[in-house]
Amino acid sequence: MSTRRKQNLSVDRALLGFLFLAAVLTIGPFLWIALASFKTQIALLMGTVKFTPVSMNYDEVLFGNTSTFARNFLNSVLVASASTMAAMTIGFLAGYSLLRLRWPAWVVNLFLLWAVVFNLVPPVTLAGAWYELFRGIGLSNDTVALILAHTTLHLPMALWLLSSFLREIPRELEEAAFIDGASFVKTLWRVVIPIMMPGLVSTGILVFIFSWNEFPVALALTNNTSATVPVGIAKFAQENEIKYTQMAAASVLSAIPALLALLFGQRYIVKGLTAGAVK
Amino acid sequence: MANFRGRGSARYFSILPAFLFLALLSALPLFNLFALSFAEVSWSGGQSTWTWVGLNNYLALGSDALFKAGILNTVILVGVATTAQVTIGLMLALACSRVGRRSRIYRTLFLLPILIPGIIIGAIWRLMYNYQFGVVNQIIDLVGLGPVDWLGSSSLALMSVIIVDIWHWTPFSFLLLLAAVEALPRDVSEAAQIDGASKWTEFRRISLPLLWPAIFTTFVFRAIIAFKVFDEVYLLTGGGPGTATEVISFTIYQRFFTQDNPGYGSAMSVTVIFIIAAVIAVAMTRQRSRSQ
Numbered sequence: 001m002s003t004r005r006k007q008n009l010s011v012d013r014a015l016l017g018f019l020f021l022a023a024v025l026t027i028g029p030f031l032w033i034a035l036a037s038f039k040t041q042i043a044l045l046m047g048t049v050k051f052t053p054v055s056m057n058y059d060e061v062l063f064g065n066t067s068t069f070a071r072n073f074l075n076s077v078l079v080a081s082a083s084t085m086a087a088m089t090i091g092f093l094a095g096y097s098l099l100r101l102r103w104p105a106w107v108v109n110l111f112l113l114w115a116v117v118f119n120l121v122p123p124v125t126l127a128g129a130w131y132e133l134f135r136g137i138g139l140s141n142d143t144v145a146l147i148l149a150h151t152t153l154h155l156p157m158a159l160w161l162l163s164s165f166l167r168e169i170p171r172e173l174e175e176a177a178f179i180d181g182a183s184f185v186k187t188l189w190r191v192v193i194p195i196m197m198p199g200l201v202s203t204g205i206l207v208f209i210f211s212w213n214e215f216p217v218a219l220a221l222t223n224n225t226s227a228t229v230p231v232g233i234a235k236f237a238q239e240n241e242i243k244y245t246q247m248a249a250a251s252v253l254s255a256i257p258a259l260l261a262l263l264f265g266q267r268y269i270v271k272g273l274t275a276g277a278v279k
Numbered sequence: 280m281a282n283f284r285g286r287g288s289a290r291y292f293s294i295l296p297a298f299l300f301l302a303l304l305s306a307l308p309l310f311n312l313f314a315l316s317f318a319e320v321s322w323s324g325g326q327s328t329w330t331w332v333g334l335n336n337y338l339a340l341g342s343d344a345l346f347k348a349g350i351l352n353t354v355i356l357v358g359v360a361t362t363a364q365v366t367i368g369l370m371l372a373l374a375c376s377r378v379g380r381r382s383r384i385y386r387t388l389f390l391l392p393i394l395i396p397g398i399i400i401g402a403i404w405r406l407m408y409n410y411q412f413g414v415v416n417q418i419i420d421l422v423g424l425g426p427v428d429w430l431g432s433s434s435l436a437l438m439s440v441i442i443v444d445i446w447h448w449t450p451f452s453f454l455l456l457l458a459a460v461e462a463l464p465r466d467v468s469e470a471a472q473i474d475g476a477s478k479w480t481e482f483r484r485i486s487l488p489l490l491w492p493a494i495f496t497t498f499v500f501r502a503i504i505a506f507k508v509f510d511e512v513y514l515l516t517g518g519g520p521g522t523a524t525e526v527i528s529f530t531i532y533q534r535f536f537t538q539d540n541p542g543y544g545s546a547m548s549v550t551v552i553f554i555i556a557a558v559i560a561v562a563m564t565r566q567r568s569r570s571q
Contacts, residue, residue, distance in 0.1 A: 026389060030403070044412055089296075094298075097290060097293035103294070107294075111301070114301055118305065120555050121552055122506065122555075123509075125549075133307070148304060152300050155297065159297065213396035213397060215509065215513070216528065230397075233402055237401075244406055247402055248402075250402075251402045258395050266390060273451070
């Protein structure tokens with residue numbers, strides 16, 4: 001038995017080593033870009049290992065006259081918040097309705113099919129269709145257009161996730177509330193929503209992050225004033241002389257929502273990502 | 280009680296907004312895209328004119344070198360990257376499950392690439408791959424190799440993009456497979472050990488067959504997302520050099536927007552949607568007939 005235990009210990013040690021290596025490879029690029037964002041362009045180009053950190057890249061990206069990053073950041077906050085709120089509200093109501101309010105099977109299947117098909121279609125193909133639509137109704141390059149597009153893009157995911165969380169709630173609670181005379185809205189607000197708070201948080205975090213990260217549709221539907229963060233970052237790469245260190249600083253700033261979500265909500269993220277895929 | 284489930288008007292009001300989004304912002308634009316694929320659009324004085332061209336847009340696809348390159352590169356990327364992600368993801372999941380609580384920090388760290396914008400991943404790797412100062416060349420210089428032009432050489436560029444995709448999405452495969460590995464019944468593997476089965480035999484004969492449905496699902500899931508790859512390629516290579524890293528989403532974007540040819544871009548979009556639908560349908564029937 002003791003040789004077996006020793007064997008097990010050395011196997012564990014090897015596995016921990018493997019995991020450590022994978023973690024280094026995962027985190028390394030982020031650390032490298034964070035270091036690069038505090039270098040001067042010359043220090044980066046020379047490949048200096050020891051350098052004095054400077055904050056000029058962040059100053060330039062956030063407050064520089066030619067930089068649009070601060071504006072992009074505000075646009076992203078607006079688009080991601082508004083489309084998350086919309087997708088959550090609409091998805092929650094529809095999910096509840098489909099699960100609990102006795103719709104015929106074909107209606108439920110229609111929405112289910114929509115959610116599945118929507119996940120198969122590359123967003124670029126929709127970007128073209130939306131571009132034509134919004135140009136037709138005079139909303140081209142408008143933030144409202146992007147909010148509507150992002151809501152549509154993430155509504156199937158919200159509907160799918162929220163339905164899977166709703167299914168875990170026992171029906172009897174709602175029926176009891178109804179018997180006690182609670183209205184439809186009151187039942188949702190006082191009974192259903194408090195119980196499924198963790199599921200709502202999971203869905204909300206994921207939808208926000210997905211909207212924050214979304215690139216092709218934002219690229220197609222925005223101009224200089226309405227551009228979001230990913231569109232702004234992409235512009236760095238298209239200039240004749242790429243300002244590498246500023247691109248690094250902008251990248252670090254754009255990762256803020258992801259880092260916050262990871263610090264405070266990783267439990268919810270795991271729940272959301274696995275619920276979406278497994279069920 | 281009879282009134283509870285019906286709930287009168289609330290029933291309709293609760294589904295209406297979702298239905299409007301479904302009808303007006305997804306069905307209608309897709310229908311429009313389909314119609315547009317049979318037309319050519321010209322602009323004069325802010326007014327667009329559609330000229331019907333029948334199947335011309337579709338027929339032109341056959342002789343479009345960019346479209347062929349886009350499809351081919353995307354298929355290579357999806358095949359290689361997805362296989363690598365599922366394999367490495369499974370190894371990481373098995374390792375994490377085995378060492379138990381001591382792997383908690385790693386489980387958190389592995390989430391990071393999933394949450395970062397794809398365009399940032401592109402930016403990070405573009406800097407790391409840089410010929411002059413990139414860290415990748417600095418590292419291989421330590422062992423006396425390089426420098427290598429990772430993104431500028433047409434024979435290496437696609438591989439470099441695939442490496443980034445593997446780095447970006449292995450954590451997602453890991454997460455899905457970890458859930459499946461943790462759900463494996465413990466008593467079966469204990470029984471196998473008592474019967475004297477080696478670790479490898481136990482894995483191949485017991486764990487792997489039990490994990491197979493999860494592996495298949497993860498593979499399909501990843502392949503669907505990989506097929507849409509756009510952000511990283513946009514920043515890393517822009518499809519170049521030449522058509523070395525041209526992927527299909529990128530081709531559609533170029534034809535539709537950069538060249539402002541919505542009719543042709545729509546025909547390409549419709550074709551791609553049909554290809555994906557066909558592949559999925561075949562995969563589903565295969566899987567269904569196997570499980571029966």
